[in-house]
Amino acid sequence: RKEVEQDPGPFNVPEGATVAFNCTYSNSASQSFFWYRQDCRKEPKLLMSVYSSGNEDGRFTAQLNRASQYISLLIRDSKLSDSATYLCVVNNQAGTALIFGKGTTLSVSS
Amino acid sequence: DADVTQTPRNRITKTGKRIMLECSQTKGHDRMYWYRQDPGLGLRLIYYSFDVKDINKGEISDGYSVSRQAQAKFSLSLESAIPNQTALYFCATSRRTGYGYTFGSGTRLTVV
Numbered sequence: 001r002k003e004v005e006q007d008p009g010p011f012n013v014p015e016g017a018t019v020a021f022n023c024t025y026s027n028s029a030s031q032s033f034f035w036y037r038q039d040c041r042k043e044p045k046l047l048m049s050v051y052s053s054g055n056e057d058g059r060f061t062a063q064l065n066r067a068s069q070y071i072s073l074l075i076r077d078s079k080l081s082d083s084a085t086y087l088c089v090v091n092n093q094a095g096t097a098l099i100f101g102k103g104t105t106l107s108v109s110s
Numbered sequence: 111d112a113d114v115t116q117t118p119r120n121r122i123t124k125t126g127k128r129i130m131l132e133c134s135q136t137k138g139h140d141r142m143y144w145y146r147q148d149p150g151l152g153l154r155l156i157y158y159s160f161d162v163k164d165i166n167k168g169e170i171s172d173g174y175s176v177s178r179q180a181q182a183k184f185s186l187s188l189e190s191a192i193p194n195q196t197a198l199y200f201c202a203t204s205r206r207t208g209y210g211y212t213f214g215s216g217t218r219l220t221v222v
Contacts, residue, residue, distance in 0.1 A: 032208045043200055043213035044153070087153075095207050096160075097143060097168065102152035 003027065004101040006088050012107045017078045021104045023071040023088030032091040033064055035073050037084045038103065044087055047073075078108045113137045116201050116214035123191050123221055131186045131217045133201030141204045142184040143211065144168075144176060146197040153200065159184055191221040 006023045013019050025033075033050035048055065050062040050071055061074040071088055088101035114135045123129050133142065144156040145168075155168030157176040165176055173195060177185045188195055198218050202211035 034210050036210075041198070041216075041218075043215050044211075045213070046210040049210065089210075091207065092155075096166065097155050097158050098211060099155075100145075100153040102150070 006101040010105040021073045025090045030090040034089040036087040114214040120218045133184045135203045139203035143202045144186045145200045193221045
């Protein structure tokens, strides 16, 4: 299994839709989990950390399943401005750096 | 001013030339990283540093070197640039393990 795997998409959804992204990771000892957002040709920006109990930030909900080594991101009531690439991120085996998935592309249309 | 500043923003260089990409930060973070991003390959770690005297190779360090001149400055050098080093390069900082990164705006490097 690759270290961090994501469905590349693209996901094309209308405004107002709910969309979910999934991610799997190979290192069972990983302790740090994040979702980043990257706009075209721009730097990745931290969207949210992912906690074991799951966490929510406005329209965004992140879930972690350690047993299945699976992370998810749910976006409710999609906005045009949500169009971007979403990167799933976990720490490496040594805990010294972060490993980035290749990203899932979301396109929200009116 | 940005928390993490990369220079130059764009650079075109010729094969065989030496080039340095610079990164400086005002966040006061000890940890600094260099990644490159290629279409379809995602972000890959080149080098990282936890303090001025600490330099570590990432997964793709061949052909690159780094210098941590101060806590706030971390430079990436390509000693003899080759076309497959054409990529988008990002510098990032973090407070410590378990914290996310803050990225610079990136340097778009083209080697011709």
